[in-house]
Amino acid sequence: MAKKELKNIFEKFLNSKSLFLDKKILQSNYTPESIIHREDQIELVAKILSPCLRLEKPSNLFVYGKTGTGKTLTIQHTTNQIEQLASEKKIPIKIIYLNCKLKKIADTEYRLIAELGREFGRPIPPTGLPTDEVYKIFFKAMDEKNQIILLILDEIDQLIQKAGDELLYNLTRINSELKNAQLSILGISNDINFTSTLDPRIKSSLSEEEIVFPPYNALQIQDILRERAKKAFKPGILQPGVIEKCAAYAAREHGDARRALEFLRVAGEIAERENAETVTMAHIDLAQDKIEHDKIIDLVMTQPKQFQATLYSIIISQNKEQKIYTGDIYSSYKKICTRAGLRPLTQRRLSDIIAEFDMLGIINAKTISKGRYGRTREISISFEQSIELRIKDLIERDLGFKV
DNA sequence: AGGTATTCACATGAAACTATTCTCTGAGTTAGG
């Protein structure tokens, strides 16, 4: 690209006036100072946790709700208040927030405990130590002084799925061995049925209190969007009906407020790039497509080569009218591997990979029985053709079929 | 015809293995007193 052209782009960008006042406000990690339509929950959480201000151990609390219903926000908001008050009045309360979904931070037993130890200022190596050693370090650090520890485990279901429920058992039991400190656990989960998979003993001690966050309805989402849009966009930028449309889309998706905010932000970005004066309904539609596509493409391209090869063989086997099964995929996958210079994996592994793609929603795979002719998965791709071609192209490049 | 029994082609589960990253430990080595 010529230098001049590039300069033009930048200059154009500088000259065009932004539609946003403050885009941060629409980003998902932004914490607004007031949370609307969650007053009841905030009050409840506050009531349950308030004993800690008198240095009494609050009940363990369990919070459920679908994604984007404001669980994390509510909890963080209330705990921040507690922390503030505690530091003002010199009350020894320590609040630890951990998101268990973050890879390499807190997604296994060792890592969780190690991270907790680090919160208390103990350096703990990422590997090399036996787990019970790490427990001891953490334990000692915690029990050093008289204090209340509030441990918030976000997306706790992810952790238990990987690490098993023994970990929670250890954590709930830890109080009886502590002399000075006291530990309360606050679990957050998207999966309402999560506790039913737990050992009943753990379940009862963990969910001494429970709060369910219902999904927002369309009207509530509208309120939230309006509140934020007021600060994020310059006045008069949003055409009438835009907010309503965003809310309607999001409400269809089990009332996910985060999604709604993303719609609005991306729509704004698209409008800005088009040098439009206002954000229109059409921009929302474009935003929806873009978000959807970007997500899938990003997901696919960050997969390991073996996964890509698998997806590729599904794509090329798929265009015929007839249904495709695991066996077909495996044989074409092997060919792909030799072409790409990869060592083919076993069919067992491939089966798992297909199951994972199914979980991610990239493909549809349902196990069916063809009677005398065995049992297998019937596989089809779940995205549209336009994006399928793009993905095919990208994978070909990634595997070195094209230069 | 109606009822079992087989059988296929994988699915699903569990355990074991491999490779990588990292710590801790203790033996051997080195440099200074």
Next chain:
DNA sequence: TAACTCAGAGAATAGTTTCATGTGAATACCTGT
């Protein structure tokens, strides 16, 4: 003798492989009418 180096033992983790067992219904095979 104290400090340093370095190999070896052990851990955690992710990604696989190996071995074993499970499974749903279309067919094959009876059985008695």
